[in-house]
Each structure stands twice: as C-alpha cells, then as structure tokens.
Amino acid sequence: MNAVVSDNRLAILDHSRLRSRASAKGEGRGHVSVRGLSIEFDHNGGKRAAVQNAELDIRPGEFVCLLGPSGCGKSTLLNAIAGFVQPTRGTLSVDAQPVAGPGPDRGMVFQQHSLFPWKTVRENVAFGPLMAGVGRQEATSVARTFLSLVGLAAFEDAYPGTLSGGMQQRVGIARALANYPSVLLMDEPFGALDAQTRIMMQENLLEIWREFRNTVVFVTHDIDEAVFLSDRIVVMSASPGRIIADIRVELPRPREQTLLTSAEFMDYKRQCLDLIRQETLRAFQQQNGG
Amino acid sequence: MSVKPNPAFEPAEPTPAPLPTPRLAAAPSPADAPAVTLPRRRLPAMTGRYLVRALALLMALVVWHVATVTGFNFFVNFENVPAPLVVGQTLLAELASRDFYLHIAHSLGRVALAYAYAVVLGVLTGVLIGRSRWAEDIILPYIELFRPIPAVAWIPLAILMLPTEQSSIVFITFLGAFFPIVLNTVHGVEQTPDVLVRAARSLGANNRAILWHVVIPGAMPSIVAGLAIGMGVAWFSLLAGEIISGQYGIGYFTWNSYTLVQYPEIIIGMLTIGGLGTLSTLLVRKACTPLLRWQAKGGRP
Known part of the structure; x- marks a missing residue:
C-alpha cells in the first residue's frame, strides 16, 4: 500500500522501512x-495485585487506549509490555516473541x-539509531527526519530544558519513532500539558500515526483523549487492576x-464515563472500608 | 584539565545555536542548581558586585592597619602582628627574589600531580561505588573511616612508608583532594533519574552505553562540584605535607618563617596559599564549564 503523502514533511520518511515492516509476514508487525x-508488588509485607488476570489481544496497526482511574494498573500493564516490569503470572508476547526486557522494537x-x-x-532523537549501530552521520540524518516530522527541525541544537512541555513531548515521540518500533507505548504522554496544547498534540499524533500505522498502546485517564484517539478503548478497574x-x-x-462535540463522540x-464512575465509586467504598 | 570532555555528550557544533529558543521552561532556581556555574547576569550588575567584593577585602586591610597601629589588645592581640604596610614591603622584596618563585613552582607541581591522581582515582572509585553494590560494601567503609583523618596526622606514616620526601607530600595532598571527589561522584551517580535509564534501555542501550550516556553526564554537576572542592582541600593539605620538606614549597616557606620568627613572611605565605587555591579552583570551574553547557542553558531535568 502506498501511503498518500498529504504533507511535504512526511515525504521524507523512509517509506521502504515502513512498508517492509507492514508486509513482513503477510500481516503487519x-x-x-x-x-x-x-x-x-510487595506491599506492607504482603502482596498487592496491580494487574489481575488480564487478557488482551492487540492487532497490528491498532490504536488502543488503556483507560481507567488512577492506580488501576494501566501503567503497570504498559510497563510490562515495555519490559520494565516482570509479570508474576501469565505470558506476554509481541509478534510471538515473549517479552524478556525493554527493547527498541517497543518505543x-x-x-x-x-x-x-x-x-x-537532535542528539536525543539520534540516540536510538546510534544504539542500533548505524553510524553517527546516519543517526543524525534520521534524527533530522523525525524532528521535521514533529515540526521541531528548527530546534535541533536546543537543549530540552529550554523547550516547553509540549515541545519536549514531541521530541520524545520523535525519539521513540526513530527506531521504527512495531509498537509505540505511550504512558500518559500529554497528561502534564495544558488543555489547548493537549488537543493539538493529539491531532499531531494521529497525523503521524496515519503515516506509520504501527500499533499504539496509549495509557490515559482522560476519557475525551481515549475516545478521540483510539480504535479501541480497554477500560480497567481500580485495585486490583482488571480489564472490565x-x-x-x-x-x-x-x-x-x-469531532469532540459530535453526538457519536458523546x-x-x-x-x-458510566464505567469509570462505577469503578471510582467502588474504589471509594473499598478505601472507606465498605 | 584532567577531566576529558566526553565526546558522547559534547555537542557536535562548538558554536552556540543562534536559535530564537523561547524560554518557556522555568529557569533553574539558584536553590536547586549547584553553585558551579553562575547564571549569566547583566554585566553592569556584575561589575557592581565585584566592586563591593573588592571593597569588602579592602575594609579588612583598613581594620588590620588600624589594629596594628593602635596596638589593639583585647583578647585578640595585635601588638606583635606586622602592619599591612610592612607586609607589603616584605612582599615586594619577596617578589624580587628568585626563591619565592621556586617555592611557588614546587608547590604548584606537587598540587598538579596530586590532583591529577585524585581526579582519575576519585572519579573512577566514585563511579564504581555508585554503580556496584559490591564495590560500595567493600570500598565505602574505608572511605568513611579515613575521610575524617586530617592531613597532618598522615605525616609520620607517610614518611615511614613512602620512599621519598616528594612522594610523601604528594600523597598527603592527594588524600585531601581525593575524598571530596569520591563522595561527590558517588552522590551524583546514585542520583541518576530512573526514567532516563528506562528511556535509554527502551532505545536499545546496553549497560556500558547507559553508564556513558546517562549516568556520567547526569552525575557531572556533582562531580564538578567535587573537583572544585577537592582543589581547595588539596591546597590546605599541601601545607601539612610541606612541613616535611626541607627545601622548597610555599607551605615550607610559611612553616620555616614561623620557626625563624619572620612574621611578615608568615602572612605572605598564608595569603599566597589562599590566592593560589582560589585561582586554581576558579580554573577547575572554568575548565569544566563546557561539560555543563546544557545546565547553563536552562537544561535542568
């Protein structure tokens, strides 16, 4: 499939790499x-379940949001897919490969x-390619490509501390994508941004994803964000975290x-909202010893 | 400088970016930034402050002068203290003598050698302790035990154990610089933000790459603070070490003036050590600024 490039800055992407990824095994990766x-996790000498008996299948190229109240284990589940957290029971695999630790295939x-x-x-974005063993020059050129993609080409020489929160997150996205990961894992990436910037970032992300079509697992507690972005919303309950x-x-x-004001969106x-409300109430009662 | 600039985080282009970077992120507050690099201030304000500093030093001279001229003696006795003008005359005489420069040259050589050892061994040991539980358990008890021992206390053992006078003095000076460097390096390394290590791992970095690209640059502000403190301590340990020497060195010069009851020379020796210590600490900070360029530009994590 040849992607229709609507925007000039997307034309510079390495489409051969995107396509080879998509046609690797008939189906995408x-x-x-x-x-x-x-x-x-160990908790006050005992065990506390952050995630309980989760069953989930995410198809290649799907945009999935993990939605739930804070403390429901959605980030833990994401960290497990990333390889930062070891599961206590059950299995976890990406493209039939069991997850053994963090790796560049999961940005x-x-x-x-x-x-x-x-x-x-620029050095931040070039880091992944550099670790993958491409030369410094190649890594720099990849970094420039991805910085143009997120609209920050003019800031390649700036240090992160001089950028706004939204710009820093765009650099973060560019850095994760520079490895051409088959799965992009996002842990409340826009949670610390103000409302206006967040909406812009969401549109921006969808625009980029339209080009990549890789799998995205996106953790959020913001319902609007989840509905706006995803193909699928996986709602989780609070402690212990279960998929409900x-x-x-x-x-x-x-x-x-x-779209945000349309009837279907509502x-x-x-x-x-109903699901989350029930769960939040239940969690409240639990905390109050009910 | 003995700290090699790390090519991995040294920006490719030496010229600062002429970008209109909006300063949206909050500037680092002086409270959380280590006092290694002063933020760039408006020039007139800075010259004004230097003027105040110079006046403050001048004031001490005036107080000293008045106290010696009037023979001030209440608890603190100024009767036998040479007046600043006498010290000034002696200083001019010393500056004209070849020996004075030989003393300084010997001391500078010893400090340079001792400091070089301290930087290399201190940073290496610090990184090792900060990264490895084993190293921490084996080495840290020694550090804690030896650190409070003053340099003077090492003189007898240094003389007994080391082959030459020179090596004893260098060893004692080295000890002074070594401990602050080790401890600051350990502190910096242990403070590596976990999220950065995770980010590096998910980008495909192995342990060595994480050490080189994340841990060491992250610890650099703390290491540089240790290097600056270490240089100061090196100078005051040097004086203790040079008590051994029978020939040259600014510490020997000061000590010898005391035994010969040459009071103006004592003060000159003291001030020379103070001045050289300040200058060399300044030099260390200047040499390290390229390593912390990201911080000067508001790059606190």
Missing part, C-alpha cells in the same frame, strides 16, 4: 498478546522529563477537533 497476566514515550537534558534535541470493558470506537478517520464518552 506489532501484534501484542497478553494471556492471563497478573502482576503483584516508549513517558509522561514527562524523560529526555536526556545534557543532549541536544473493551469498546470499539467506530468514529471515522481522520479525526479532527470538531455516546462513546457517556459509555466510558
């Missing part, structure tokens, strides 16, 4: 499979402050800001 997954975008402050914006709903979002793409939002 980025299949995430979670089977009977439980994750427990990670953190909530904030994850750029190397001592590296310039799997909602397919059939809103047309490309999605724009005007329907999805209401559905999620």
Whole structure:
C-alpha cells in the first residue's frame, strides 16, 4: 500500500522501512498478546495485585487506549509490555516473541522529563539509531527526519530544558519513532500539558500515526483523549487492576477537533464515563472500608 | 584539565545555536542548581558586585592597619602582628627574589600531580561505588573511616612508608583532594533519574552505553562540584605535607618563617596559599564549564 503523502514533511520518511515492516509476514508487525497476566508488588509485607488476570489481544496497526482511574494498573500493564516490569503470572508476547526486557522494537514515550537534558534535541532523537549501530552521520540524518516530522527541525541544537512541555513531548515521540518500533507505548504522554496544547498534540499524533500505522498502546485517564484517539478503548478497574470493558470506537478517520462535540463522540464518552464512575465509586467504598 | 570532555555528550557544533529558543521552561532556581556555574547576569550588575567584593577585602586591610597601629589588645592581640604596610614591603622584596618563585613552582607541581591522581582515582572509585553494590560494601567503609583523618596526622606514616620526601607530600595532598571527589561522584551517580535509564534501555542501550550516556553526564554537576572542592582541600593539605620538606614549597616557606620568627613572611605565605587555591579552583570551574553547557542553558531535568 502506498501511503498518500498529504504533507511535504512526511515525504521524507523512509517509506521502504515502513512498508517492509507492514508486509513482513503477510500481516503487519506489532501484534501484542497478553494471556492471563497478573502482576503483584510487595506491599506492607504482603502482596498487592496491580494487574489481575488480564487478557488482551492487540492487532497490528491498532490504536488502543488503556483507560481507567488512577492506580488501576494501566501503567503497570504498559510497563510490562515495555519490559520494565516482570509479570508474576501469565505470558506476554509481541509478534510471538515473549517479552524478556525493554527493547527498541517497543518505543516508549513517558509522561514527562524523560529526555536526556545534557543532549541536544537532535542528539536525543539520534540516540536510538546510534544504539542500533548505524553510524553517527546516519543517526543524525534520521534524527533530522523525525524532528521535521514533529515540526521541531528548527530546534535541533536546543537543549530540552529550554523547550516547553509540549515541545519536549514531541521530541520524545520523535525519539521513540526513530527506531521504527512495531509498537509505540505511550504512558500518559500529554497528561502534564495544558488543555489547548493537549488537543493539538493529539491531532499531531494521529497525523503521524496515519503515516506509520504501527500499533499504539496509549495509557490515559482522560476519557475525551481515549475516545478521540483510539480504535479501541480497554477500560480497567481500580485495585486490583482488571480489564472490565473493551469498546470499539467506530468514529471515522481522520479525526479532527470538531469531532469532540459530535453526538457519536458523546455516546462513546457517556459509555466510558458510566464505567469509570462505577469503578471510582467502588474504589471509594473499598478505601472507606465498605 | 584532567577531566576529558566526553565526546558522547559534547555537542557536535562548538558554536552556540543562534536559535530564537523561547524560554518557556522555568529557569533553574539558584536553590536547586549547584553553585558551579553562575547564571549569566547583566554585566553592569556584575561589575557592581565585584566592586563591593573588592571593597569588602579592602575594609579588612583598613581594620588590620588600624589594629596594628593602635596596638589593639583585647583578647585578640595585635601588638606583635606586622602592619599591612610592612607586609607589603616584605612582599615586594619577596617578589624580587628568585626563591619565592621556586617555592611557588614546587608547590604548584606537587598540587598538579596530586590532583591529577585524585581526579582519575576519585572519579573512577566514585563511579564504581555508585554503580556496584559490591564495590560500595567493600570500598565505602574505608572511605568513611579515613575521610575524617586530617592531613597532618598522615605525616609520620607517610614518611615511614613512602620512599621519598616528594612522594610523601604528594600523597598527603592527594588524600585531601581525593575524598571530596569520591563522595561527590558517588552522590551524583546514585542520583541518576530512573526514567532516563528506562528511556535509554527502551532505545536499545546496553549497560556500558547507559553508564556513558546517562549516568556520567547526569552525575557531572556533582562531580564538578567535587573537583572544585577537592582543589581547595588539596591546597590546605599541601601545607601539612610541606612541613616535611626541607627545601622548597610555599607551605615550607610559611612553616620555616614561623620557626625563624619572620612574621611578615608568615602572612605572605598564608595569603599566597589562599590566592593560589582560589585561582586554581576558579580554573577547575572554568575548565569544566563546557561539560555543563546544557545546565547553563536552562537544561535542568
């Protein structure tokens, strides 16, 4: 499939790499499979389940949001897919490969402050390719490509500390994508941004994803964000974290800001709101010893 | 400088970027930034402050002068203290003598050698302790035990154990610089933000790359603070070491003047050590600024 390049800055992407990834095994790469997954942490001498018996299948190229109240283990599940957290029970694999640890096939975008402050914006983005063993020159050119993609080519020599929060997150996205990961993992990446910047970033992300079509697993507690972005919303309950709903979002793409006030959007939002509300109430009662 | 600039985080282009970078991120507050690099201030304000500093030093001279001229003696006795003008005359005489420069040259040589050892061994040991639990458990008890021992206390053992006078003095000076460097390096290395290590791992970095690209540059502000403190301590340990020497060195010069009851010379020796210590500490900080360029540009994590 030849992507229609609507925007000039997208034309510079390495389309051969995107395509080879898409046609590797007939189907695209980025299949995430979670089977009977439980994750427990030591807690006051006992064990506390952050994730309990999670079953999840994410198809290649799907945009999935993990939605839930804070403390529901959605970030833990994401960290397990990233390879930072070891599951207590169950299995976890990406493209039939069991997850054994972090790796460049699963790009990670953190909530904030994850750029190397001592590296310039360009050096941050070039880091992944450099670790992959391409030369410094090649890594720099890849970095420039991805910085243009997120609209920050003019800031390549700046240090992260001089950029705004939104710009830093765009660098973070460029850095994760520079490895051409089959799965992009995002842990509340826009959670620390103001509302206006967040909406711009969401549109920006969808625009980039339209080009890449890689799998995205996006953690958020913001219902609007989840409905606006995803093909599928996986709703999780609070402690212990269980998957309680799997909602397919059939809103047309490309999605724009005007969608946020449409009737269909409101329907999805209401559905999620009800689920989250029930869960939050339950968690409240639990905390109050009820 | 003995700290090699790390090519991995040294920006490719030496010229600062002429970008209209918006300063949206909050500037680092002086409270959380180590006092290694002063933020760039407006020039007139800075010259004004230097003027105040110079006046403050001048004031001490005036107080000293008045106290010696009037023979001030209440608890603190100035009767036998040489007046600043006498010291000034002696200083001019010393500056004209070849020996004075020989003393300084010997001391500079010893400090340079001792400091070079301290930087290399201190940073290496610090990184090792900060990164390895084993190294921490084996080495740290020694550091804690030996650190409070003053340099003078090492003189007898240094003389007994080391082959030459020179090596004893260098050893004692080295000890002074070594401990602050080790401890600051350990502190910096242990403070590596976990999220940066995770980010590096998910980008495909192995342990060595993480050490080189994340841990060491992250610890650099703390290491540089240790290097600056270490240089100061090196100078005051040097004086203790040079008590051994029977020939040259500014510490020997000061000590010898005391035994010969040459009071103006004592003060000159003291001030020379103070001046050289300040200058060399300044030099260390200047030499290290390229390593912390990211911080000067508001790059706190």
